[in-house]
Amino acid sequence: MKILNVDDNEGARYAKTRMLQHAGFTVFEAASGEEALRLTAGERPDLVLLDVKLPDIDGLEVCRRIKLDPATAPTIVVQISATFVEGVDRVRALEGGADAYLTEPVQPDEFLATVRAMVRLRRAEEELRRARDSLEQRVRERTIELEQANAALRREMAERSRLEQDLQRQREALYRSERLATMGVLLANVAHELNNPLTVVQLQIDQLAEEARDRDLQPRITELRHAAARCLQVVQHFLALARRSEPQRTPVHLNTVVTEALQLLAHVLKINNIVVHQHLADDMPLLDADPVQLHQVVLNLLINAQQAFPESSPSRQVTITTGYDAAHSRLVLEVADTGPGIPAGIREHIFQPFFTTKPPGIGTGLGLPLCRSIVESHGGSIRVSSQRGQGTIFRIELPIQPTGVPMQLTPAPAAASPPPTEGAAILVVEDEAAVALALAAALRRDDHRVDTAANGRQALQRLQEQDYDLILCDMRMPELDGPGLFRAVATHQPHLLSRFIFLTGDTLSPESQGFLQRSGCLHLAKPFTAADSRRIVRQALQAQR
Structure with missing residues (x-):
């Protein structure tokens, strides 16, 4: 423990130094205030024994300067005086920063006891400071640990949230995929079920047209044909939605596509009081x-x-515009409406499958996703622009072949029918009785001998009883279907295999497509007309000759 003994009286200074050294303290001395300040700053004593009356700077000022300097402020100052011994002097010293005040003469025991008390105070303060510093260090370290743990926890929570979002997106994607798959199967089944009655309708219309002698019936028959054609278009759209297949490309005039679509929806648009403006480029x-x-x-x-127009909308107008962007070799189609527009928060979701803002039963959320899928499969793009209260514009751009030039679409010449071949024995294998009867009636008008069977098992019995020139066989039937009948015939009557013509409305099934390709047989897709059936029958009979 180091003590600085400051006193201008050499004898008094010597006496105090000797007592302190005998008590085990390290002592160094100063005879003036300036020297005391210099040694305090340089040696950093633990305690300064400071005489009040000094020749240059009095002890009170020296004490004040020591306590003002942050570097020396912790130093314990014990002031001592033989001159200033009044209570007021003691108060001035203590208020000036002194830690203790002694008056001389002072007994050696009292002097050393005071010094030792101040040393204990100094040590207690040091221990308290060290404890405080240690605690602050521990707090800092713990704070850093907590901040790191908190940052790690935030990262973990963010990662967990991201994983949960990814999982939710995967679940939604799986759910949408399952719904799309279910929708595809449903639409395929609906199309198949519609194909049979449509076949009956078309065959009966053809029979009615051939047998009707009243000319007044012909316009009605024509209307029936148009109605059946509209139904056929609906079936084809169902299949297009269910297939999601690669485009079956052929030269197409975009204006013709637009015109046919407007014709199909003419009645719906009319009863909803929607005025359509067409700006189709030449x-x-x-x-x-x-x-x-x-x-x-x-x-x-x-x-x-x-469907975007509210019931109270005063202006119901749709504008369809087509154009040719020669600079980029692209055709442009725009469909604009004067409806209420699409809010910004909804626009970014409208191309997501099953997203819809329409009431239940009005929309499925599949229309716009299908549009984007089809457009993109053609190498094009579809964009939407809309503002609340100012309507919506859908803009489609489709690339054309680099060699494309403006030209008129001319109809291809009709395929020549094979020459008539009458009097053949034909077996119609069809589980739909109405289809079988209508088809048999159409073939009998060409003088063919026609029998029918409701399924493959009945057909096998017929084939064992009689030889047939042609077998018109449905693909899907109860008990024994078309492929099953074909395999059975291959085992027992292989010479009949080339006489099969398959009737199918199930072109979606990869198994059916693969079977038809492997068999090499002719096939006729439902719904078909009497002319279609006669053409393929004549083609098959002609091939046998």
Whole structure:
């Protein structure tokens, strides 16, 4: 423990130094205030024994300066005086920063006891400071640990939230995929079920047209044909939605697609008081595209516009515009409406499957996703621009072939029918009785001998009893279907295999497609007309000769 003994009286200074040294303290001396300040700053004593009366700077000022300096402020100052011994002097010293005040003469025991008390105070303060510093260090370290743990926890929570979001998106994607798959199966089944009655309708219309002698019936028959054609288009759209397949490209005139779509929806638009404005550009290049899929796109956009109008909307107008961007070799189709517009928060979701703001039973949320899928499969793009209260514009851009030039679409010459071949024995294998009867009636008008069977098992019995020139066989039947009958015949009567013509409305099934390719047989897709059935029968009979 180091003590600085400051006294201008050499004898008094010597006496105090000797007592302190005998008590075990390290002592160094100063005879003036300036020297005391210099040694205090340099040696950093633990305690300064400071005489009040000094020749240059009095002890009170020296004490004040020591306590003002942050570096020396912790130093214990014990002031001592033989001159200033009044209570007021003691008060002045203590208020000036002194830690203790002694008056001389002072007894050696009292002197050393005071010094030792101040030393204990100094040590207690040191221990308290060290404890405080240690505690502050521990607090800092713990704070850093907590901050690191908190940051790690935040990262873990963010990662967990991201994983949960990813999982939720995967679940939603799986759910949408399952719904799309279910929708595809449903639409395929609906299309198949519609194909049979549509086949009956078309065959009966053909029979009625051939047998009707009253000319007044012909316009009605024509109306029936148009109605059946509209039903057929609906079935084709169902299949297009269910297939989600690659486009079956062929030269297409975009204006023709638009016109046909408007014709199909003319009645719906009319009863909803929607005025349609057409701005179809002349001399449009042909587009290498799937006409059925493009027809579906235009239909969906028109239906979407029709359903966007609120019941009280005073202005119900839809404008369809086509154009040719020669600089970028692209055709442009715009469908604009004067409806209420699409809010910004909804626009970013409208192309997501099953997202819809329409009431239950009005929309499925599949129309616009299908549009985007079809457009993108053609290498094009679809964008939407809309403002609340100012309507909506859907803009589609489709690339054309680089060599495309403006030209008129001319109808291809009709395929020549094979020469008539009458009097053949034909077996119609069809589980739908109405289809079987209508088809048999159509074939009998060509003088063919026609028998029917309701399934493959009945057909096998017929084939064992009689030889047939042709076998018109449905693909899907109870008990024994078309492929099953074909395999059974291959085992027992292989010479009949080349006489099969398959009737199918199930072109979606990869198994059915694979079977038809492997068999090499002719096939006729439902729904078909009497002319279609006669043409393929004549073709098959002609091939046998």
